[in-house]
Amino acid sequence: MKNLMFAGCDIVKLAEKYKTPLYIMSEDYIVERLREIKNDFLNRHEKTRAVYASKAFLTKEMARIVHREGIGMDVVSGGELYTAMKAEFPMEDIIFHGNNKTIDELELAIENNVGRIVVDHIEEMDLIEEIAKEKNKKVYILFRISPGLESDTHKYIQTGQVDSKFGIPLTEKTISSAMEKALNLEFTELLGFHFHIGSQLSDNENHIKAIDIMTKLMKKVKDEYGFITKELNTGGGYGIHYSEDEHRKPLSYYTDSIMIEIEKQCKSYDLERPLIIIEPGRWVVGEAGMTIYSIGAIKEIPGIRTYISIDGGMPDNPRPSLYEAKYEGVIINKIHEEPTEIVTIAGKCCESGDILIWDLKIPKVERGDFLGVLSTGAYNYSMSSNYNRIPRPAVVMITEGKDRLIVKRETYDDILRNDL
Ligand code: LLP
Numbered sequence: 001m002k003n004l005m006f007a008g009c010d011i012v013k014l015a016e017k018y019k020t021p022l023y024i025m026s027e028d029y030i031v032e033r034l035r036e037i038k039n040d041f042l043n044r045h046e047k048t049r050a051v052y053a054s055k056a057f058l059t060k061e062m063a064r065i066v067h068r069e070g071i072g073m074d075v076v077s078g079g080e081l082y083t084a085m086k087a088e089f090p091m092e093d094i095i096f097h098g099n100n101k102t103i104d105e106l107e108l109a110i111e112n113n114v115g116r117i118v119v120d121h122i123e124e125m126d127l128i129e130e131i132a133k134e135k136n137k138k139v140y141i142l143f144r145i146s147p148g149l150e151s152d153t154h155k156y157i158q159t160g161q162v163d164s165k166f167g168i169p170l171t172e173k174t175i176s177s178a179m180e181k182a183l184n185l186e187f188t189e190l191l192g193f194h195f196h197i198g199s200q201l202s203d204n205e206n207h208i209k210a211i212d213i214m215t216k217l218m219k220k221v222k223d224e225y226g227f228i229t230k231e232l233n234t235g236g237g238y239g240i241h242y243s244e245d246e247h248r249k250p251l252s253y254y255t256d257s258i259m260i261e262i263e264k265q266c267k268s269y270d271l272e273r274p275l276i277i278i279e280p281g282r283w284v285v286g287e288a289g290m291t292i293y294s295i296g297a298i299k300e301i302p303g304i305r306t307y308i309s310i311d312g313g314m315p316d317n318p319r320p321s322l323y324e325a326k327y328e329g330v331i332i333n334k335i336h337e338e339p340t341e342i343v344t345i346a347g348k349c350c351e352s353g354d355i356l357i358w359d360l361k362i363p364k365v366e367r368g369d370f371l372g373v374l375s376t377g378a379y380n381y382s383m384s385s386n387y388n389r390i391p392r393p394a395v396v397m398i399t400e401g402k403d404r405l406i407v408k409r410e411t412y413d414d415i416l417r418n419d420l
Pocket of ligand 1: 053056074097157159196198199200235236237238279280281282283319323378379383
């Protein structure tokens with residue numbers, strides 16, 4: 001076998017069948033992760049819930065898989081919510097986040113009875129209460145709290161630090177105004193709290209610290225307002241393998257430490273342990289995906305660098321240019337050939353920052369060879385754009401060695417569809 005196999009498929013054959021660039025996802029891998037959530041978290045600890053953070057990768061088919069495996073979903077926009085609705089995802093299993101949910105989005109969520117709305121700032125409660133009253137609906141909310149922790153990850157994907165656009169700041173004043181408001185609402189019921197401290201975290205230290213901060217808050221609101229925290233949502237953020245020094249850990253590495261800490265802290269404060277929610281995104285789908293490109297122009301700057309250009313780049317994967325994210329790549333039709341060259345993989349956009357991988361070691365290549373970039377299942381398709389009016393790639397799902405198209409390749413006419 002001279003070609004790379006992925007999820008039981010010859011990837012070169014898929015590239016020829018569907019053309020490139022092409023996103024490929026392994027359903028078997030996704031299901032394995034979702035079952036790990038069930039077996040190692042939900043079944044091992046009582047009073048727990050898990051939702052998949054759909055911002056990482058969402059299509060109707062993905063929503064169906066998540067629901068079939070019995071996991072809920074976190075959405076952050078009307079578009080994600082609408083996708084879930086169209087996939088007949090049960091609305092009560094949805095948690096709606098966002099630091100600036102619009103009135104239209106809140107109306108859509110409340111009209112359709114989403115399970116929880118995570119309130120990101122105090123005034124948002126007025127909007128929710130007004131809509132709930134108008135529609136005569138009961139809305140269950142959690143407060144997103146910014147615990148004031150700086151996580152060891154790229155600055156742009158830290159979320160729980162003091163100076164963050166997300167969440168209610170943890171100060172005497174903000175907590176008392178939030179609690180006083182919440183406890184006086186008629187159609188809106190506060191059930192507890194939420195935190196999310198950042199993404200692609202390779203250790204559990206800050207999750208543990210955040211639990212300590214949140215249990216202190218639970219104790220405070222019990223003493224001051226008689227409020228019993230029924231739910232605590234601990235966010236996601238679990239890291240995956242991208243390159244040599246970034247590795248995925250088992251779910252239990254994070255969740256066991258969360259559960260041990262919450263039990264310990266609740267005991268010490270004499271609190272009843274609330275229902276614990278987790279919401280991983282990247283960890284579920286990141287390693288389930290790869291992207292296939294065709295190699296085109298090859299330019300050697302003697303003594304300096306060789307640029308190998310591919311037929312995609314920044315529009316299908318903006319992460320290297322946004323976060324300096326590192327990826328591994330392989331020449332999928334030459335996997336047994338000796339890597340002899342160090343090259344730079346350049347995207348095709350009119351943008352110097354459109355470099356997918358710096359200094360990749362590969363065999364000698366020519367126009368028409370295929371490059372596979374690994375671990376592109378999370379925040380690639382979901383963050384893709386039409387920059388330079390480049391159509392988005394198709395998405396193919398592989399299940400037990402069989403491929404099927406789940407998102408069609410965009411055409412130039414798709415790009416023009418809304419032009420008047
Ligand atoms: N829950 C909340 C409230 C979040 O804000 C996020 C991610 C998650 C869960 C899921 O985080 P995960 O388990 O996937 O780390 N575009 C960036 C990632 C942004 C994540 C923002 N929030 C990237 O490509 O790295």
